[in-house]
């Protein structure tokens with residue numbers, strides 16, 4: 001069965017590039033860039049990855065990202081992830097990056113973007129992996145700061161397919177960014193938003209009704225409202241679900257209680273993703289394997305989930321058909 005998962009053609013649509021920073025690279029870059037980490041050993045870093053909530057994770061995630069300084073650091077980070085994709089038969093990726101995590105520390109937007117884009121271009125050329133880049137706004141920061149970031153991104157629009165919304169969810173509803181997302185859509189960006197990870201189903205409704213999202217990231221709390229589930233099914237609005245992340249951050253009590261297969265059975269366009277694999281103990285195949293192990297996912301269900309990952313992507317219809325013909 002693991003061979004089956006390994007060989008399934010897959011796309012990944014919910015992946016924070018900063019969340020692929022493995023402790024080994026974190027230490028290497030900290031040493032190179034003279035950044036002092038609050039850990040003495042790689043094991044100490046791993047031991048700290050014991051989260052009680054989204055915020056407890058975000059605190060470490062932002063601290064870890066402080067080792068990323070030069071363009072080559074962003075390149076190395078992204079290249080390492082793409083090699084992982086090659087190993088795991090991930091053929092297409094739509095990657096999030098958080099420019100504000102870096103610009104807040106005085107790193108230029110261009111430095112971040114160029115490092116990531118160069119790796120993505122090399123990934124296409126040498127590994128055959130297609131990719132899009134999605135710029136996320138940090139929702140704990142102000143609307144004004146999001147507008148500033150949106151403005152800054154416009155010079156690089158040809159490298160960015162869309163915008164997203166991440167970071168601390170509760171207390172920062174989608175409505176806070178309604179005007180920013182309106183401008184982003186007018187600029188031609190696709191739009192997605194994290195909603196219904198820790199926040200209740202009203203965050204998902206707002207993301208749909210106010211931000212007009214093309215996809216919801218997480219969205220697992222949609223099952224609190226049958227009307228919402230019906231709406232997601234009817235409109236085929238995709239959910240990018242991240243099973244290992246949800247258990248690690250205690251959004252879900254344990255894997256057997258995860259609702260992803262129940263949503264799939266109800267006709268929701270759900271996909272499997274790894275979110276921040278370096279922090280949550282598994283890349284994409286480990287997420288699929290967890291569904292097999294704990295939810296008894298059948299080969300048919302795993303195949304549907306993998307097909308959904310291409311269906312829910314921002315690829316053109318022709319490109320989608322190309323990938324779907326591989327099944």
Ligand SMILES: Nc1ncnc2[nH]cnc12
Nearest residue numbers: 016166167168194275276
């Ligand atoms: N799972 C997640 N939720 C919100 N913000 C994030 N940033 C990185 N991972 C995230």
Ligand SMILES: [Zn+2]
Nearest residue numbers: 166194217275
């Ligand atoms: Zn996420």
